[in-house]
Amino acid sequence: MSAPTSRKIKIAYPILGDTLGGAYFSMLELTENLSDQFEREIILHEDSVMRPYLEERKIPYVMLDKLTNKRRDGRRRWGAKPRTFFSLVLPLARYIRDNGIDIVHTQTNAMHRSWTAAAKLAGRPHVWHQRTGGLPKGWECRLPTVVICVSDFVNEDVRAAFPGKRLITKYNPFAPDQYINQNRDAARRDLLEELGLNSDTKIVGFVSNVHPRKRPKLFIDSAHYILQHTDTPVAFVLFGGDRSGYVREVLQYAEEKQVRLHYLGFRSPPQKNLAALDVHVGCSVDEGYGRSFVETGLIGTPMILTQSGSNGEIVQDRISGRLVxxxxxxxxxxxxxxxxxxxxxxxxxxxxCQKTLCERHHLGRYVSEFEDLYSELVK
Structure with a gap:
C-alpha cells in the first residue's frame, strides 16, 4: 500500500493527443484507477482525436494547445533545444510550478523530450515511460528521475541511452475480467454476417494502427500465400486507424496481390473484434509490448507473431501460440x-496464453506499484 501523505500528490500526464493508441489507453487505465490520494491532470497539446475520446468518457483534461513552438510550415517543434527553450521549455516549467504539479509522467517521445527538461527546471521528478525499443538519442535522456519500460525487451534495448538511471520493467495494465469469457462464436457469426460471407469462412485478422512499421503489407503477402496453399475459405480483415495516411497504399497493394482485404477502421472497445477472429496475425518488428496482442491473448484467440521484440514475452512457440x-x-x-x-x-x-497473461496482468497490482513509486518520488 502507498504511504499516507498530508495532501494529494498531483501528477501531470502530458500527451500530444493526435492518435488513439496503446500508450494512451494504458495511461488511462492507470489514471482512472489511482486512489484519492492522487490528483491527475491530463494535458493535451493538440485539439485532435484524443479530445472527443476523453469528453465522451467524461475524463477531465487541460488544453495547452497554444503552449508550443511552431515552425514556419506550421508543424510543431518538440524537445529541449535552443530554439524551443524560451518558447516551450521555460513556459512548461513555469506551468509545473504555478499549478502545483508534484510529478510529470510522460508517455511518448515528443512529450519526453519537452517535459523532462521542464520538470528538471521546476525541480520536480519526471517519470519517462518508454514504450518502444530502439535507442533514444539526445541529452534529454540524462534528465528523467526514473525510466519505466513496458517489457524486458525494451529495458535491455534502451538501457545504454540512460546511463546511471533507474530502469524498471512494468508490463502494461489490463483488467482480465473485461476480456475473458467473450462469446467468440457469436462475435465471429456477427462479423461474417456484416461482411456478407458464408458461415464456413475463417477470419484471419491484423489489428493495429496502419503504419509501415507494423508491416501491413507483410500481412497481405502472407494472405496471398495462404490463398495459394489452402482450399479453406478465408477472409482477411484489418482493424486499425489510418494513423499516417497509409491505408490507401495498403489497399492498393492488396488489390495488386489479388487479396480481398476488408478494412474496418478503428473500433472501440476491441473485445468483440478480437473475439471474432479465428487467428490474429502480428507482423511488426521490435514491438515494445503490443497491446492488441495481449488483448487477443486474454480473450483466448490464437495468435501468430513474429519472433521479434517483446513478442516472445507474450507467446511461446507451439505452447501459447506461434512465433515465426x-x-x-x-x-x-x-x-x-x-x-x-x-x-x-x-x-x-x-x-x-490466456492463463499466462491473466496471471501477469493484474490491474490492481499495477496501480498499487505506481502509487508506491509516486509516493517514493515526492518524499
Missing part, C-alpha cells in the same frame, strides 16, 4: 494454415 521469423511471409502464411487446419492445437495454445 520476421519479414517472412511464407512462414507466416504456413503458420496460419497450420493453425486453421489444427483447431484443437490452436485452441490449446490460446488457452495456455
Amino acid at each position: 521469423p520476421p519479414d517472412d511471409a511464407e512462414a507466416l502464411g504456413a503458420a496460419v494454415i497450420d493453425a486453421l487446419s489444427s483447431p484443437e492445437d490452436a485452441a490449446q495454445w490460446a488457452s495456455n
Whole structure:
C-alpha cells in the first residue's frame, strides 16, 4: 500500500493527443484507477482525436494547445533545444510550478523530450515511460528521475541511452475480467454476417494502427500465400486507424496481390473484434509490448507473431501460440494454415496464453506499484 501523505500528490500526464493508441489507453487505465490520494491532470497539446475520446468518457483534461513552438510550415517543434527553450521549455516549467504539479509522467517521445527538461527546471521528478525499443538519442535522456519500460525487451534495448538511471520493467495494465469469457462464436457469426460471407469462412485478422512499421503489407503477402496453399475459405480483415495516411497504399497493394482485404477502421472497445477472429496475425518488428496482442491473448484467440521484440514475452512457440521469423511471409502464411487446419492445437495454445497473461496482468497490482513509486518520488 502507498504511504499516507498530508495532501494529494498531483501528477501531470502530458500527451500530444493526435492518435488513439496503446500508450494512451494504458495511461488511462492507470489514471482512472489511482486512489484519492492522487490528483491527475491530463494535458493535451493538440485539439485532435484524443479530445472527443476523453469528453465522451467524461475524463477531465487541460488544453495547452497554444503552449508550443511552431515552425514556419506550421508543424510543431518538440524537445529541449535552443530554439524551443524560451518558447516551450521555460513556459512548461513555469506551468509545473504555478499549478502545483508534484510529478510529470510522460508517455511518448515528443512529450519526453519537452517535459523532462521542464520538470528538471521546476525541480520536480519526471517519470519517462518508454514504450518502444530502439535507442533514444539526445541529452534529454540524462534528465528523467526514473525510466519505466513496458517489457524486458525494451529495458535491455534502451538501457545504454540512460546511463546511471533507474530502469524498471512494468508490463502494461489490463483488467482480465473485461476480456475473458467473450462469446467468440457469436462475435465471429456477427462479423461474417456484416461482411456478407458464408458461415464456413475463417477470419484471419491484423489489428493495429496502419503504419509501415507494423508491416501491413507483410500481412497481405502472407494472405496471398495462404490463398495459394489452402482450399479453406478465408477472409482477411484489418482493424486499425489510418494513423499516417497509409491505408490507401495498403489497399492498393492488396488489390495488386489479388487479396480481398476488408478494412474496418478503428473500433472501440476491441473485445468483440478480437473475439471474432479465428487467428490474429502480428507482423511488426521490435514491438515494445503490443497491446492488441495481449488483448487477443486474454480473450483466448490464437495468435501468430513474429519472433521479434517483446513478442516472445507474450507467446511461446507451439505452447501459447506461434512465433515465426520476421519479414517472412511464407512462414507466416504456413503458420496460419497450420493453425486453421489444427483447431484443437490452436485452441490449446490460446488457452495456455490466456492463463499466462491473466496471471501477469493484474490491474490492481499495477496501480498499487505506481502509487508506491509516486509516493517514493515526492518524499
